[in-house]
Amino acid sequence: MILVTGGTFDKEYDELNGTLYFKETHVPEMLKLGRCAIEIDVRTLLMIDSLEMTDADRDIILNYCSKCEEEKIVITHGTDTMEITARLLGEASIPKTIVLTGAMIPYKFGSSDGFFNLGSAIAFAETLPKGVYVAMNGRYFHWSNVRKNKKTGVFEEI
Amino acid sequence: MILVTGGTFDKEYDELNGTLYFKETHVPEMLKLGRCAIEIDVRTLLMIDSLEMTDADRDIILNYCSKCEEEKIVITHGTDTMEITARLLGEASIPKTIVLTGAMIPYKFGSSDGFFNLGSAIAFAETLPKGVYVAMNGRYFHWSNVRKNKKTGVFEEI
Amino acid sequence: MILVTGGTFDKEYDELNGTLYFKETHVPEMLKLGRCAIEIDVRTLLMIDSLEMTDADRDIILNYCSKCEEEKIVITHGTDTMEITARLLGEASIPKTIVLTGAMIPYKFGSSDGFFNLGSAIAFAETLPKGVYVAMNGRYFHWSNVRKNKKTGVFEEI
Amino acid sequence: MILVTGGTFDKEYDELNGTLYFKETHVPEMLKLGRCAIEIDVRTLLMIDSLEMTDADRDIILNYCSKCEEEKIVITHGTDTMEITARLLGEASIPKTIVLTGAMIPYKFGSSDGFFNLGSAIAFAETLPKGVYVAMNGRYFHWSNVRKNKKTGVFEEI
Numbered sequence: 001m002i003l004v005t006g007g008t009f010d011k012e013y014d015e016l017n018g019t020l021y022f023k024e025t026h027v028p029e030m031l032k033l034g035r036c037a038i039e040i041d042v043r044t045l046l047m048i049d050s051l052e053m054t055d056a057d058r059d060i061i062l063n064y065c066s067k068c069e070e071e072k073i074v075i076t077h078g079t080d081t082m083e084i085t086a087r088l089l090g091e092a093s094i095p096k097t098i099v100l101t102g103a104m105i106p107y108k109f110g111s112s113d114g115f116f117n118l119g120s121a122i123a124f125a126e127t128l129p130k131g132v133y134v135a136m137n138g139r140y141f142h143w144s145n146v147r148k149n150k151k152t153g154v155f156e157e158i
Numbered sequence: 159m160i161l162v163t164g165g166t167f168d169k170e171y172d173e174l175n176g177t178l179y180f181k182e183t184h185v186p187e188m189l190k191l192g193r194c195a196i197e198i199d200v201r202t203l204l205m206i207d208s209l210e211m212t213d214a215d216r217d218i219i220l221n222y223c224s225k226c227e228e229e230k231i232v233i234t235h236g237t238d239t240m241e242i243t244a245r246l247l248g249e250a251s252i253p254k255t256i257v258l259t260g261a262m263i264p265y266k267f268g269s270s271d272g273f274f275n276l277g278s279a280i281a282f283a284e285t286l287p288k289g290v291y292v293a294m295n296g297r298y299f300h301w302s303n304v305r306k307n308k309k310t311g312v313f314e315e316i
Numbered sequence: 317m318i319l320v321t322g323g324t325f326d327k328e329y330d331e332l333n334g335t336l337y338f339k340e341t342h343v344p345e346m347l348k349l350g351r352c353a354i355e356i357d358v359r360t361l362l363m364i365d366s367l368e369m370t371d372a373d374r375d376i377i378l379n380y381c382s383k384c385e386e387e388k389i390v391i392t393h394g395t396d397t398m399e400i401t402a403r404l405l406g407e408a409s410i411p412k413t414i415v416l417t418g419a420m421i422p423y424k425f426g427s428s429d430g431f432f433n434l435g436s437a438i439a440f441a442e443t444l445p446k447g448v449y450v451a452m453n454g455r456y457f458h459w460s461n462v463r464k465n466k467k468t469g470v471f472e473e474i
Numbered sequence: 475m476i477l478v479t480g481g482t483f484d485k486e487y488d489e490l491n492g493t494l495y496f497k498e499t500h501v502p503e504m505l506k507l508g509r510c511a512i513e514i515d516v517r518t519l520l521m522i523d524s525l526e527m528t529d530a531d532r533d534i535i536l537n538y539c540s541k542c543e544e545e546k547i548v549i550t551h552g553t554d555t556m557e558i559t560a561r562l563l564g565e566a567s568i569p570k571t572i573v574l575t576g577a578m579i580p581y582k583f584g585s586s587d588g589f590f591n592l593g594s595a596i597a598f599a600e601t602l603p604k605g606v607y608v609a610m611n612g613r614y615f616h617w618s619n620v621r622k623n624k625k626t627g628v629f630e631e632i
Contacts, residue, residue, distance in 0.1 A: 008492060015578040016627050018482060018523070018554075020494070034274030035262060037295035037312050049492070080492075104193060104489040110584030116192030119277030122296050127285040137195035138280050153490050154195050166334060173420040174469050176324060176365070176396075178336070207334070238334075262331040268426030311332050350590030351578060353611035353628050420509060432508030435593030438612050443601040453511035454596050470511050 001070040002027055005046040005053070005061065005085075007078030009114050011106040022047040026107045027076060030118055038122070041070070050078025050085075050102075058088050066094050072125045075100045076118075079155075082134055083147050090132040090143030099125045101135045104153050159228040160185055163204040163211070163219065165236030167272045169264040180205040184265045185234060188276055196280070199228070208236025208243075208260075216246050224252050230283045233258045234276075237313075240292055241305050248290040248301030257283045259293045262311050317386040318343055321362040321369070321377065321401075323394030325430050327422040338363040342423045343392060346434055354438070357386070366394025366401075366418075374404050382410050388441045391416045392434075395471075398450055399463050406448040406459030415441045417451045420469050475544040476501055479520040479527070479535065479559075481552030483588050485580040496521040500581045501550060504592055512596070515544070524552025524559075524576075532562050540568050546599045549574045550592075553629075556608055557621050564606040564617030573599045575609045578627050 004010070004025040011020045027042050045064055046057055065073055077085060079102040086100050101121035103114030121135040132143040136155040145157050162168070162183040169178045185200050203222055204215055223231055235243060237260040244258050259279035261272030279293040290301040294313040303315050320326070320341040327336045343358050361380055362373055381389055393401060395418040402416050417437035419430030437451040448459040452471040461473050478484070478499040485494045501516050519538055520531055539547055551559060553576040560574050575595035577588030595609040606617040610629040619631050 008489075011492075013579060013583055015482075016624070018485075018494070018525075020492070030274070031296070033269060033271060035271045035295050035312065036274075037314075038297055040296075051492075105487060108583065108585075109487055110582065111191060113191060113193045115273045116188070116194075116277035119274035119296065120281035123278035123281035123293070123298070124285065126298070127282065135281070137193050138189070138198075138277065139196055140281070140284070150490070154193065156195075166331075169334075171421060171425055173324075174466070176327075176336070176367075178334070263329060266425065266427070267329055268424065308332075346590070347612070349585060349587060351587045351611050351628065352590075353630075354613055356612075427507060429507060429509045431589045432504070432510070432593035435590035435612065436597035439594035439597035439609070439614070440601065442614070443598065451597070453509050454505070454514075454593065455512055456597070456600070470509065472511075 001041045001043065001068065001073050003061065003064060003073060003075045004042065004044040005050070005057075005075060005077050006048040007050050007076060007102045008106055009076045009103045010047065012108050020106075025076075027118070030107060030115055034115070034119060036122070040122075048078075050081040053078070053081055053085070058085055061085060062088055062092055065089060065096065065098055066092065071096045071130075073098045074118075074121045074125050077102050079104065079136070079148055079153075082136075083143075086132055086134050086143035086146065094132075095130050097125050097128050097130050098132045099128070099135050099140070100133070159199045159201065159226065159231050161219065161222060161231060161233045162200065162202040163208070163215075163233060163235050164206045165208050165234060165260045166264055167234045167261045168205065170266050178264075183234070185276070188265060188273055192273070192277060194280070198280075206236075208239040211236070211239055211243070216243055219243060220246055220250055223247060223254065223256055224250065229254045229288075231256045232276075232279045232283050235260050237262065237294070237306055237311075240294075241301075244290055244292050244301035244304065252290075253288050255283050255286050255288050256290045257286070257293050257298070258291070317357045317359065317384065317389050319377065319380060319389060319391045320358065320360040321366070321373075321391060321393050322364045323366050323392060323418045324422055325392045325419045326363065328424050336422075341392070343434070346423060346431055350431070350435060352438070356438075364394075366397040369394070369397055369401070374401055377401060378404055378408055381405060381412065381414055382408065387412045387446075389414045390434075390437045390441050393418050395420065395452070395464055395469075398452075399459075402448055402450050402459035402462065410448075411446050413441050413444050413446050414448045415444070415451050415456070416449070475515045475517065475542065475547050477535065477538060477547060477549045478516065478518040479524070479531075479549060479551050480522045481524050481550060481576045482580055483550045483577045484521065486582050494580075499550070501592070504581060504589055508589070508593060510596070514596075522552075524555040527552070527555055527559070532559055535559060536562055536566055539563060539570065539572055540566065545570045545604075547572045548592075548595045548599050551576050553578065553610070553622055553627075556610075557617075560606055560608050560617040560620065568606075569604050571599050571602050571604050572606045573602070573609050573614070574607070
């Protein structure tokens with residue numbers, strides 16, 4: 001299952017006022033473009049910039065991951081606070097494989113890394129043992145050992 | 159390491175005569191776009207349509223996989239005969255993780271599945287045990303149990 | 317009015333057999349993307365590679381241009397024989413402004429010149445006096461003085 | 475000649491802080507993609523959002539248009555205040571053909587109207603008599619009779 005929370009992944013350009021905003025998720029369109037043949041349920045939990053994600057928002061994600069039936073979950077998430085949500089989920093010790101991923105460039109802007117990241121996140125969710133991970137830059141990181149380098153935008157071990 | 163053999167992945171449009179052809183691989187450009195932070199050596203072994211791949215061509219791939227130092231190898235390959243090359247490599251029992259991937263639409267044509275497939279293939283190469291696999295449509299298949307459905311273009315178990 | 321005859325403009329990639337083919341024209345989608353606010357009727361007369369255009373095909377174009385009510389006509393056309401169709405229309409001395417245009421790269425392939433050419437062709441049709449012209453490479457050419465340079469792919473005066 | 479002043483045309487996405495900004499103009503890249511064969515000098519006068527354009531900025535544009543040698547000038551400009559700059563230039567009665575154009579979506583974001591608009595603006599500059607015009611939505615407007623409809627984003631006569 002893929003849980004959508006927004007983030008750069010899904011940002012769009014509002015041509016009437018020149019700002020960035022969220023409309024609907026592009027994840028189903030991306031799965032179609034990737035000719036993804038796995039049956040994946042896509043559910044939008046939030047549609048926000050991760051810098052604006054509150055504790056209450058993170059509880060929504062945590063609750064959903066705990067209670068849903070699926071054992072393999074990909075979460076699309078803004079990169080700025082991805083490590084915080086990963087830690088919350090990791091410390092909850094949910095017996096599932098949960099992989100958070102995101103993008104540095106919005107999918108709609110043509111040259112996005114999001115499509116590559118989604119491919120790798122789905123693959124990691126299929127193959128990694130139970131636990132919580134971040135999938136970015138072609139790599140996976142355990143929730144307890146990952147941070148975004150704010151200067152380079154690249155994820156790294158702590 | 160990524161071994162390039164051509165395939166739809168790398169096809170380009172020749173604007174002077176209106177045909178498709180191969181020039182150079184787009185894999186390094188794709189890794190950069192994906193902000194891939196793994197050190198990956200990219201080596202072009204062949205640059206051909208897999209329908210034209212001969213036994214001699216496949217021996218080049220087999221030899222390279224056997225003799226190179228890397229233990230995790232992604233091979234970009236045309237989809238039409240990917241299962242044949244996978245079987246040859248699989249029967250050779252090389253003690254490495256080898257993942258073949260490809261694309262239905264050329265990377266240069268905008269709406270390609272190749273970028274998604276490359277992300278998943280790299281992830282599968284990092285996590286799957288030693289063996290030979292095909293990574294297409296968001297899934298992985300063991301070399302002994304995969305074929306391309308010629309009518310739908312989707313890979314499936316035999 | 318825009319008359320569609322096919323050409324590189326509208327070529328698509330058939331992912332099941334790896335060849336180029338024609339399906340439907342992309343002209344309406346392009347007008348929408350260009351936020352074109354002129355009421356333009358789009359009519360598909362042919363959907364072929366201009367290397368395969370016969371005298372009978374050209375007669376269809378000529379008849380349509382002569383008999384339709386519109387006085388400003390843009391024709392999308394393969395570049396290889398665009399000058400031949402332009403000459404046929406030019407010698408017929410139809411009292412209308414007719415502008416032929418095309419593309420070196422299919423619109424669907426991402427980096428096409430077609431969208432730029434369509435913008436210029438529509439502008440030339442609005443402003444040029446009655447006569448038959450070719451609009452390519454940001455320029456316009458009178459039908460009696462134009463050819464495609466087969467080596468560079470660029471249109472030039474004879 | 476093409477005078478660049480910024481506007482949505484040239485906006486980019488800053489992947490480190492998630493905002494839109496200006497770097498360099500994409501006009502030369504666009505002319506190359508359009509296989510434009512006219513010798514066109516491209517000069518960057520400003521690189522700003524037109525909502526932030528001051529009277530002093532407009533004087534820079536006016537002075538440049540008056541004093542340069544070229545008689546056909548295209549100006550890329552933000553759409554929000556394009557009509558104000560057009561009026562300033564129009565009232566100055568410079569004996570040249572000056573065409574202002576812009577975009578609703580940044581060129582770098584894939585689905586931009588800018589490439590279409592640039593093609594039409596260049597064509598209008600080649601064919602229209604001396605005067606100042608706005609080229610948007612496939613149409614041209616005289617400077618004395620144009621405004622942007624803020625609700626639809628489409629240019630119209632007053």
